[in-house]
Amino acid sequence: MKRTLMLSAAALAALSLAACNKTAANNAGSTASDTAANAATSAATATNKAEDATGAAVGATSANTLGSHDTGAFVSNASQGDMYEVQAAQIAQKRSKNKDVVAFAKMMVKDHTKSTAMMKPLMAAANQTPAAKLDDRRQGFIDHLNSASDADFDKTYIDQQVAAHQEALDLLQGYAKDGSDAGLKGGAANLAPTVQMHLDKAKSIQAGLKS
Template identity: 60%
Template structure:
């Protein structure tokens, strides 16, 4: 537990540094840069990696057994997936990426709807907005150039589904609400299938 908490703190600090570097990059961006001011593909990729590290630590610590943390992380995960997929449907030029994004909208909307009554029964409230970490992911997708977009989106998807899979498996094993434990166990295989598909597209984009 202590190691995971230290990882969270270190990753959060690195995430802040990446955001600072993004701001500095805006001062040196060339006139041909098609991204938003202050953004560049390497800085955004570094920020995404740091955000993924924070999420990985969170999903295996509090989120794996605390009901409030589980609800918050699972709910925000669904919101992020749907919003990111809608950006991908608009920006991607690759048929397999667009098909994956469409699947994300359908599956995560269904999961969001399935979870709502269980969250209420557990006495919790589902989140309606994203935290700064996930907002940063969406900002980076919106800013990505046509050339960089598919890799940015799929890299985020691999990290996000690894985080969600750990969250679901952890709560299924260690959670204290029976309804949500059952939902987490039921959801884990579908999340794993999403992860496998994202990894396959990632390998294809990398020439593997």
């Protein structure tokens, strides 16, 4: 009887040890999986930020070269700029929990919808057709917004906004100065102060997010 009890106790101890080892192995596997997932997320975030920075540089160059005087390039970039702003803002209104970011996004929808309506007849008068959809560069910005984590979303959105509004301001001021179509030059000049205000506000929010 005593031997039976000892064997039972030994078996129970072995089972307990096996269970503990299994739990430890499962926890280790879960930790390794989480670490790998976090590393993949961080790598994707870094890649998206790098692509956004490259896209911003390309946009700045375009705005300050061809877009500043070529009517077709100006119309394409101005119309896509408004389209991107509205789409990005609609995403921000749904995803952001920061009241300043949400208020800014609401202003973007209102003001860029208004600027689209204002520029459309001027573009038609210049025999130009606004872009029907975003190009790959701007669609990439939208894709990166949609894929940003909740923790990174506000900074991703506002960083994009600072770059996009600097690009838009350069485009508008450049065409207002060097463009060939009088109607579009006037429209560009009229919109520039509003875009400057947007840029200043975006930079203010950006500074707050870094603190």
